[in-house]
Every structure is written in structure tokens, then in C-alpha cells.
Amino acid sequence: MAEIIDMPKLSDTMSVGTLVKWNIKEGQVVAFGDILAEVETDKATMELSCTVPGTILKIFAPAGQQLPVGAPICAIGKKGEAAPEAAAAPAPKAPKTAVPAIPEKAEVSCVPAAPASSGSVTPQSDASRTKASPYAKRMAEKAALNVAALSGSGPGGRVVGRDVAAAASAPAASAPSGPLNVAVAPPADGKGIQPDADVPVGGMRQTIARRLLESKITVPHFYLEVEVDAAPLMAMRESLNKRLAETGADAIKLSVNDFILKASAEALRRVPAVNASWAGTSIRTHGAVHLSFGVALEDGLVTPVIRDAHAKTLKDIAIEAKALIGKARSKKLTPSEMSGSTFTVTNLGMFGVTGFFGIINVPNAAILSVGATIKKPVVDAQDRLVIGHRMVIGLSGDHRVVDGANAAQFLQALKQLLEEPALMLI
Amino acid sequence: MAVISYREALRAAMREELKRDDKVVIMGEEVAQFNGAYKVTEGLLKEFGPKRIVDTPISEAGFIGLGIGASMLGIRPVMELMFWSFSYVAFDQIVNNAGNIRYMSGGLINCPIVIRGPANGGTNVGATHSHTPEAILASHPGIKVVCPATPYDAKGLLKAAIRDNDPVYVMENTILYNDKGEVPDEDYIVPLGVADVKRIGTDLTIVAHGRAVITSLKAAEILEKEHGVSVEVVDLRSIRPLDEETILASVRKTHRALLVEENKPFCGVDAQVAYLIQSKAFDELDAPIHRVSSIDAPQIYCKRMEDQQMPSVDRVVAEALKVLA
Numbered sequence: 166m167a168e169i170i171d172m173p174k175l176s177d178t179m180s181v182g183t184l185v186k187w188n189i190k191e192g193q194v195v196a197f198g199d200i201l202a203e204v205e206t207d208k209a210t211m212e213l214s215c216t217v218p219g220t221i222l223k224i225f226a227p228a229g230q231q232l233p234v235g236a237p238i239c240a241i242g243k244k245g246e247a248a249p250e251a252a253a254a255p256a257p258k259a260p261k262t263a264v265p266a267i268p269e270k271a272e273v274s275c276v277p278a279a280p281a282s283s284g285s286v287t288p289q290s291d292a293s294r295t296k297a298s299p300y301a302k303r304m305a306e307k308a309a310l311n312v313a314a315l316s317g318s319g320p321g322g323r324v325v326g327r328d329v330a331a332a333a334s335a336p337a338a339s340a341p342s343g344p345l346n347v348a349v350a351p352p353a354d355g356k357g358i359q360p361d362a363d364v365p366v367g368g369m370r371q372t373i374a375r376r377l378l379e380s381k382i383t384v385p386h387f388y389l390e391v392e393v394d395a396a397p398l399m400a401m402r403e404s405l406n407k408r409l410a411e412t413g414a415d416a417i418k419l420s421v422n423d424f425i426l427k428a429s430a431e432a433l434r435r436v437p438a439v440n441a442s443w444a445g446t447s448i449r450t451h452g453a454v455h456l457s458f459g460v461a462l463e464d465g466l467v468t469p470v471i472r473d474a475h476a477k478t479l480k481d482i483a484i485e486a487k488a489l490i491g492k493a494r495s496k497k498l499t500p501s502e503m504s505g506s507t508f509t510v511t512n513l514g515m516f517g518v519t520g521f522f523g524i525i526n527v528p529n530a531a532i533l534s535v536g537a538t539i540k541k542p543v544v545d546a547q548d549r550l551v552i553g554h555r556m557v558i559g560l561s562g563d564h565r566v567v568d569g570a571n572a573a574q575f576l577q578a579l580k581q582l583l584e585e586p587a588l589m590l591i
Numbered sequence: 592m593a594v595i596s597y598r599e600a601l602r603a604a605m606r607e608e609l610k611r612d613d614k615v616v617i618m619g620e621e622v623a624q625f626n627g628a629y630k631v632t633e634g635l636l637k638e639f640g641p642k643r644i645v646d647t648p649i650s651e652a653g654f655i656g657l658g659i660g661a662s663m664l665g666i667r668p669v670m671e672l673m674f675w676s677f678s679y680v681a682f683d684q685i686v687n688n689a690g691n692i693r694y695m696s697g698g699l700i701n702c703p704i705v706i707r708g709p710a711n712g713g714t715n716v717g718a719t720h721s722h723t724p725e726a727i728l729a730s731h732p733g734i735k736v737v738c739p740a741t742p743y744d745a746k747g748l749l750k751a752a753i754r755d756n757d758p759v760y761v762m763e764n765t766i767l768y769n770d771k772g773e774v775p776d777e778d779y780i781v782p783l784g785v786a787d788v789k790r791i792g793t794d795l796t797i798v799a800h801g802r803a804v805i806t807s808l809k810a811a812e813i814l815e816k817e818h819g820v821s822v823e824v825v826d827l828r829s830i831r832p833l834d835e836e837t838i839l840a841s842v843r844k845t846h847r848a849l850l851v852e853e854n855k856p857f858c859g860v861d862a863q864v865a866y867l868i869q870s871k872a873f874d875e876l877d878a879p880i881h882r883v884s885s886i887d888a889p890q891i892y893c894k895r896m897e898d899q900q901m902p903s904v905d906r907v908v909a910e911a912l913k914v915l916a
Contacts, residue, residue, distance in 0.1 A: 300846045300877040319878065320916050326846055326877040 167242025167249045168217045170201070174234045176500035178372060179206045180309075183231045184238065193221045195241065202228075202238070207372035208467065208503050210496045217241045223248035231368075233309075294445050297324035308333040369465040380527045384443075385564040388522045391576045393583045395538040395556040398424055401586045422458065422512050423483040425535050427589050429510055430454045430474040430482070432579040439575045440507050442528035443565045449528075457506030457526060458486065460493040467493045468526060470506045479589055514538065520557035530566035531575075534559040556583070592775050598768040600742035601631050601707070604749035605669060607778065609639050612667060615753060618645045618658055619671030619708075628673045629709065629768060651681035655706065659689050662704040662758075669753060675710030675762060676722040689758040690733035705752045707761035710738075711802060712853060712890045713901050714765055721890035723853055725762050725800075726860045729831040735759040735783055736830040740804035742772035744828055747781030755783060764802045784832030788841065792823035795911055796841040798864055799851040800827040803883075803902055807851050810907035818908075820915060830860055838864060839872050846877035849914045851902050856884040881914045883907050 172182050185203040189195055199215040219241040226238050240248045295313040297305070301324045305312045308329060315332050317324035352361045366374075402419055409416050433440045433454045442449045456474035459466050469489035471482060492498045509526040514537035523532040536557040543553030558579065562572045582588050595603070608615045617623075617632055617639075623646040626633040636644040647654035651672065658668035672678055678685055689702050712721035729736040735757055739745035745763070752759035781787075789804060790811050799807040804826040811822035825841050827834065842848050848868055850861035865880045886900045 298846075298877040299874045303874045 167222055167240050167246050168219075169237045169249060170217065170239050170241060172204070172232045172234050172236045172238055173213065175204065175206045175211050176208050177504060178208070178376075179234060179368070179500075181231050181233050181368060181371070182206050183368060184226055184228050185210055187224060187228050189221050189224075189239075191221050191224055194244070195219065195221060205368055205496075206500070207368035208500055209498050211499075215241070220244040220246075222246060295324060296322060298326065300326050301329045304329040304333070367464065369462075369467070373465055376527065377524050380525050384525050384527060386522075386525060386561050387564050387569065387572075389560045389562070389569065389572050389576055390520060390522075391558050391560075391580050393556045393558055393580050394543075394553060395583065396554040398556075398583050398586045399538065399554055417480065417483055417487070419479065419483050420486075421514065421538070422510070422535070423479060423486060424583070424586060424589065425512065425533070426456055426458060426471065426474065426482050426486060426510055427477075427479045428579055428582040428586075429508060429533055430456055430477070431582055431589060432575055433508060434475050435578040436571060436575040438571045439531050439562075439567050441530050441566050442507070443530070443563060444528075448566055451507040453507070455505050455507045456482075457503075457509040457529070459509070459511040459523075460490050462494065462496075467498060467503060468506065468509060469493055469498055469502050470504065472505070509533070510535065514556070520559055522559040522561045525561050525563055529563075531560055531562045531572065533579075534561070592773045594771050595742055595774050596768065597739075597742045597745050597763075597770045597772070598629065598631050600746035600772075600774050601749055601763065602633065602635070603774070604746040604753070605632065606635065606638070608667075608669075608750055608753045609635070609643060612753075613643075614665060614667045615669060616643050616645060616661075616666060617669050617671065618647050618654060620647055620649055620654075620673050622646060622671050627671065629765060631763075631768070632671065651677050652684055655681040655684040656688070658704050658706075659684055659692075659702060659758075662689075662702050663692065663700050667703050667705075667753060669705045669707065669749075672706060672708035674716075674720050674722075675708050675724055675760075676720050678706070678724060678728075679722070685758075685760070686728070686731050686734070690731045693757065694733055701756045702758050703756045704758050705749070705761060706758070707749065707752075708763060709765040709768075710762035711764040711766060712885060713802075713897060715892065715894040715897060717892045718889040723762070723801075723855075723885075725760075725830045726854055726858060726863075728760055729860065730858075733757070735832065736762065737783060737828060738762045738801040738830060739781075739828060740767070740789075740799075740801055740826055742770065742774050744781050744787070744826070746774055747779055748783070748828060750778075751780040751783050754780065759783065762801065767802055767805070770805070781828065784829045784834055786834035786837035787826045787828055788823060788837065789826045790822065790824040792821040792845065794821045794845055794847065795915055796823045796825060796838075796845045796848045797851055797907070797911070798825045798827065798838055798841075798848060798861070800830060800860065801853060803851040803853050806902055806904055807907055809904045810911060813904065813908050814911055818912065818915075820911070822911065827860070827864075833863070833867075835867055835871070838867065842868050842872045843875045846875050847914050848876070848880045849907070849911050850880065850882045851907055852882075852884050853901055854884055855887050856882060857887055859884055878914050878916070881910050883910045 183205040185205050187202050188200050195215045195218060197215055197218050200212045201215050202213045204211055204213050222240040222242045224239045226232055296317060297312040302312055304326055310329060310332055312324045315324050315328050318328050319325035406418050440451050440454055453473050454475035456471045457468040459468055471485050474482060506529060509529050509532045511523045511532060512535040513521060514535055517537050519539060520536040521534045523534045525532050538554050538556045540552055541555055542550055545551045560572055560576055605617060617635060621628050622632040623636040623644045655670060658670045661668050689704055692700050692702050710723050725736050725738055728734055737748045739748045749761055752761055790808055797807040807824050811824055814820040814822050823841050823845055825838055850864050852859055852861050854860060861882050868880055883902045883906050891897045891900050
């Protein structure tokens with residue numbers, strides 16, 4: 166009896182995968198553990214290993230094709246056996262599959278601006294807790310609709326089959342199903358800077374688009390900024406790196422970002438209220454600091470996670486960050502290395518950006534945005550005009566979880582650690 | 592096709608099987624000379640004589656034991672209980688001996704006994720005469736239980752029961768005895784373990800057995816006429832073996848289920864059916880499964896209160912609308 170191998174779900178958020186490369190051909194004999202293909206998910210390129218030994222009877226999808234999770238990709242059976250039909254093999258889906266009906270979701274979970282000083286925010290129905298019948302959920306999955314985006318007509322607001330049916334048959338307003346109507350700009354006459362084209366996007370870009378849109382429209386962001394005297398940090402970094410370089414072959418080099426990561430973990434220990442998540446009707450506090458940081462790639466970015474950063478030394482963090490950056494650039498990060506963060510640090514200092522505010526990496530309560538250290542005139546404690554080494558740090562906070570005051574306390578703690586960096590070493 | 596009553600259909604089944612197989616005998620209280628307490632066996636003594644149609648003493652444990660012993664030796668007894676409520680005094684014979692002998696003899700001894708009789712409430716005969724023990728009996732592996740709702744099924748199921756080599760318990764209903772329906776003249780059986788879709792619909796599945804099927808069909812009419820709802824009614828016919836696939840196929844179509852039975856709700860047949868549906872068709876469900884059964888109390892003697900206790904058309908309609916919300 167031949168078995169059909171489906172596109173596996175290789176990460177929590179994966180809804181489609183791209184068959185980057187087939188390692189096998191039809192007719193080839195495969196054993197348990199053989200690598201059948203490479204699959205690009207929204208997060209990484211992963212190897213798909215064989216779980217059914219036998220002969221490859223049929224390959225249903227060519228390399229390069231993007232398929233939804235669960236779509237048949239090949240059939241394995243006995244040599245000479247007829248390949249089974251790929252029952253209802255879904256056609257290669259346009260990128261739309263990965264895009265839930267976000268505009269409506271905004272209506273469901275968007276929070277009215279809360280008074281800045283008040284700690285009370287109206288409790289929201291958590292999107293992940295939308296009540297839906299099992300049948301409605303299954304229908305929505307088939308129709309690539311997000312049940313959380315639908316309004317339920319069943320008892321207690323439960324989303325039932327008829328609601329999904331109505332949404333699926335409704336025009337694009339409730340279920341964006343085609344390319345968005347982008348206003349057409351007149352084409353370049355003669356020499357443009359690039360071709361006029363619709364460039365298909367991969368899984369990672371889809372994930373970035375989906376998650377950041379969701380965050381920006383469902384999380385009530387607020388922004389704080391602090392300027393740090395980076396001179397002591399620069400001096401310490403220079404002296405540490407100089408000494409570390411002398412240790413020889415296994416020398417590590419500490420980056421500014423390593424110090425920021427360490428200082429963030431330490432500042433979270435001092436102000437743990439920021440190390441938390443909005444959980445619908447409660448705030449979930451996290452005992453450990455799992456620190457995520459942005460790594461820019463040619464075609465997007467990923468956010469690997471340093472686990473238990475609160476318990477790690479500056480050196481541990483530097484070594485681990487370096488390893489994760491290497492893996493990220495070769496797209497070898499596993500989904501578990503990219504999930505479960507409690508706080509995120511992004512840094513555009515190396516590009517000379519002086520200050521910015523990132524979009525919160527849900528379900529974190531805040532994201533830290535680090536700018537470049539620049540020389541500029543400052544007034545010192547003795548009211549003298551001197552040359553300062555200044556770094557601007559921005560914090561975007563989820564106002565459902567943290568308020569201005571505790572976010573400010575966090576920045577205060579962070580500033581102190583960065584300005585007296587020796588504190589990080591103890 | 593002749594239109595005959597449920598009672599006549601049962602009698603015809605026994606008559607045909609008595610003729611077909613000389614090992615078939617009828618035994619029970621008043622089945623012979625009195626023509627049956629409910630006249631189901633009327634005329635059989637005259638036609639088949641006292642060797643085949645045997646009156647027994649008022650001793651259920653004794654005569655059911657007699658029938659079980661005879662069945663082990665090749666006789667195919669059809670035992671009448673005046674009420675299934677009286678089976679409780681013969682429980683050891685019915686459950687322990689009949690239900691286990693094939694297993695405990697390593698398959699060497701069969702027990703092809705049929706026990707039949709009315710098992711229903713709703714006739715103002717009090718708590719001790721109104722039991723519906725199909726769930727209790729069906730919970731024992733080795734025992735088969737059927738609950739016909741129509742004359743056609745009554746005849747077909749009883750004939751299948753008589754021909755089956757295991758103990759089969761046929762639960763009839765005194766309120767249905769006079770119900771009429773079309774029954775073929777030619778020989779037929781209704782196989783054990785095959786449910787029947789009594790009404791085709793698309794919006795809601797009602798699963799029922801016995802007289803609850805009739806109640807549900809009436810409710811389905813009202814739901815269609817007054818509420819524009821298309822209801823499918825699945826008649827289990829056989830409680831054990833249970834036709835899981837027909838139930839699941841219907842739920843996969845309608846995505847909503849209401850279970851109706853005249854049993855008391857606690858550990859009723861529909862508790863098992865509800866478990867089945869949620870376990871094997873969870874992703875098909877668009878609403879929680881609801882049940883309508885007799886109100887959980889000893890059978891009430893006061894007629895007007897008993898009518899309220901039993902699943903009525905009104906209660907089925909009301910509960911169906913809740914499932915459809």
C-alpha cells in the first residue's frame with residue numbers, strides 16, 4: 166500500500182512551505198532517514214527526512230513550488246506499484262494562503278488608546294481564545310480564513326459553520342483572497358532603477374508581513390526614549406577585547422550588541438514587570454529571560470533566541486549570539502531556536518541610525534531599539550561643553566502589559582548598567 | 592405489501608420462523624392458552640400445538656434458565672417476558688449465563704436464545720413496570736439488543752434475532768403494538784447492527800431508537816414546517832451491535848446532533864452515542880451534542896406527570912432549536 170507524503174508542519178507558524186530542492190527521483194529506493202527534499206518554511210530551510218522506506222512512486226510537486234501544509238508532495242510504496250492519486254492535491258497557492266483576514270481581526274482585538282497614566286485597560290477577548298466550533302475551525306482552515314477574524318453568530322458569540330461559509334463567500338472585504346489593489350504607478354520610461362514587477366515573496370517575508378501587521382494593529386504601542394553616555398561602555402569594550410585578543414586562538418570579540426543584550430537581561434531582572442506577556446484576560450509573567458535579537462538577512466530578518474539570558478555571563482551571551490547569527494545567515498536556525506522569547510533587542514547602530522522604535526515582537530511586552538553611538542557636544546555635570554559618546558535607545562511597549570512608569574524604570578536600570586558597565590560583570 | 596400492526600408483525604415473524612425451523616419454540620407466561628398478555632402470540636398454540644407453544648410458571652429466573660439450557664442443546668427458544676421490567680429477577684440467567692457461555696466454553700457452546708417483550712414507560716403502570724433496560728443489557732459483551740420502532744423493523748429484527756446464534760434481546764413497546772405500517776409479504780430480515788435513516792435531512796441529525804424514533808419524526812415535521820429546518824432522523828434499531836458508521840455519516844453531513852431516547856439519561860444509550868460522535872467526528876461538530884431523554888427520576892405513576900417525564904414532541908423540538916442556535 167503506497168503512502169502519500171504530505172507537506173509537514175515544520176514550525177508553529179508554518180502554513181505553507183516551498184520545496185527548495187528534491188534530493189530524490191521517481192523510481193529511487195529510499196530508506197528511513199534519507200533526506201527527501203529541502204523545504205523552506207517561514208523561518209528556515211529544513212531537511213525533510215524519509216519516514217516510510219520504499220520506492221518513490223511519484224513526485225507530485227516540482228522543486229520551487231510553494232505548497233500548503235498537508236498538501237501531498239510525493240508517494241512512496243513498493244516498486245512497480247501504481248502511484249496513488251494525490252487526492253485533491255491543492256493547487257499551488259498564491260501567497261494569499263498565509264495571510265489571514267487581518268483587517269477584521271483589528272476590529273476584534275484592537276484596543277482603544279488607554280489613558281497613559283492609568284493601569285487599567287479594558288479586558289480584551291484574546292484572539293487565540295476565539296470560540297469556534299470544531300467544524301468551523303476546520304472549514305476556516307480549508308478556506309484559509311482566520312476564525313479569530315470572524316464574528317460568531319452562535320451561542321455566546323461562538324463562530325459556527327455558517328459564519329465561516331458567509332465569510333468564505335463574501336467579497337474580498339472580509340477575506341482578502343487576491344493580491345491587494347495597489348495603485349498602479351506609471352511605468353518607468355526607458356531606464357528605471359529596477360523592473361516594474363510583482364515579486365512573489367517567500368515564507369519568511371509572509372511571516373514578517375503577517376506578524377508585524379498583527380502586532381502593529383492589535384498591540385497598543387507606546388514609545389520611550391533615553392540617551393545613554395556610551396563612553397564608559399566603549400572604553401570597557403575596547404580594553405576587554407584587547408585582552409581577549411591576547412588569549413589566542415579561541416579568542417572572542419565582544420560586540421556592542423553583546424553588552425546591550427547582557428544589560429537588557431540584567432535590567433529585566435531589576436524590573437521584571439517588563440518580562441511578561443498579555444494573555445487575553447491575564448498578564449503572564451515570565452520567570453526566565455529568553456532574549457530574542459534581530460538578525461538582518463538579505464531577504465528579511467529572523468529573531469533567534471538566547472534562552473535563560475538572565476543566568477548567562479557576558480561571555481556566554483557573546484558566544485551564543487555569534488553562533489546563532491551564523492546559523493541565521495545560513496538559514497539553519499531550527500524553529501525552537503526562534504521561538505519562546507520574552508523580550509527582543511534590535512540594533513541598527515551599525516548602519517548609523519541614531520534612533521528608532523521597533524514593532525513589538527508578540528507576545529513580548531516590549532522591544533528595545535538601539536541606535537549608533539555618535540560623538541556630539543554635551544553639557545557635563547560641571548556645566549562644561551564636552552565631546553560626548555552618546556547612544557539613543559528606544560523602547561516600544563505594549564501598554565496592556567506595561568505602563569510608562571515601569572517601562573521608564575526599566576530604561577533607567579538599563580542606562581545605569583550601560584553607563585557603569587562594570588555592574589554587568591558581577 | 593400488507594399494512595399490519597406492530598403486534599401482527601411480531602406474530603408473523605414468530606409464525607414464519609416456527610414454520611421454517613422446527614427447533615423454534617415459544618415460551619413464557621400466558622403465551623399459549625391466554626394468547627399472550629398483549630396478544631402478540633395469539634393463535635400460535637392452535638396452529639403449532641403445546642409442544643411448540645409453552646406456558647410457563649410465573650418464575651422468570653426459572654423459565655429463562657430453562658430456555659438458556661434448551662438453547663445450548665440446539666433448541667431456538669423465543670421467550671416472552673410480560674415486561675422487560677421482570678427481567679431483573681432473572682438477571683443472573685440473562686446476563687451471566689446467556690451472555691457468557693459462548694466465551695467461557697471457548698466457543699463450543701452457543702446460546703441462540705431470544706428474549707422479547709415490552710420495555711417502555713408511558714402507560715401509567717408505575718415505576719416497577721416501566722423499565723427500559725436496553726442500555727444496561729447492551730453494556731455486556733456477548734449480548735445483542737434491538738429496539739424496533741416500526742412494524743417492518745419489528746418483524747425483520749425478530750426474524751434476524753431468532754436466526755442469530757447468540758442471545759438477542761428484543762425490546763418492544765406496548766404503545767407501538769397497534770401502530771400500523773407496510774410489511775412485505777415475502778420473507779425478509781433486518782440485519783442486526785444496521786441503523787436506518789428514517790428521514791433524510793441536512794441541518795440536524797436526530798439519533799433515536801424505539802418509540803423515540805416516532806416522536807423524533809413528528810418533531811422533524813414541525814421543525815421543517817414551522818422553523819424551516821431540515822432534520823435527518825437516524826433510527827439505531829440495533830443498540831448492540833451499534834451501527835457507528837450510519838450515525839457518523841449523518842453527523843458529517845449535518846454537523847449537529849440531538850440524541851433522543853426514552854431511557855433515563857444517566858449512563859443511557861445516548862451517553863455512548865455522544866461519546867462516539869465526539870470521539871470520531873469531533874471536527875465535524877458545529878455545536879455541542881444535546882440529549883432528550885426521560886427525566887431522571889423513578890417512572891412517575893401520575894399519568895399527566897409521566898407524560899411530562901417522557902420525551903415529547905415539544906421537548907424534542909425545543910432541544911433541536913437549541914442545537915441549531
